[in-house]
Amino acid sequence: MRALYVAGAVIVVAGCTTISDVTSAGDGNYTVTTQVRGGMTPWGEVKASSLKRADEYCRQQGKQMHPVDMQTHGVRGWTPQEADRTFSCVAG
Numbered sequence: 001m002r003a004l005y006v007a008g009a010v011i012v013v014a015g016c017t018t019i020s021d022v023t024s025a026g027d028g029n030y031t032v033t034t035q036v037r038g039g040m041t042p043w044g045e046v047k048a049s050s051l052k053r054a055d056e057y058c059r060q061q062g063k064q065m066h067p068v069d070m071q072t073h074g075v076r077g078w079t080p081q082e083a084d085r086t087f088s089c090v091a092g
Contacts, residue, residue: 015039036081050085058089
């Protein structure tokens with residue numbers, strides 16, 4: 001029975017993370033969004049997921065990611081958490 005409680009707690013804490021495709025935001029900027037539903041994911045992890053995806057996108061082009069803006073929405077453990085990262089890719 002205890003194992004069942006532990007498994008339930010892990011599911012609640014873990015949540016479900018979705019990272020969007022990178023989309024053009026105009027003027028040479030791009031946007032990527034990370035969304036976490038459920039759980040108690042720290043905001044740092046939510047933001048880091050968007051940052052990592054943006055960095056990967058620019059590296060694929062042989063460039064470096066330059067952060068432009070970061071917006072967060074939601075309440076941890078209450079509503080879905082979203083981190084919207086706007087960035088550009090610049091020559092290294």
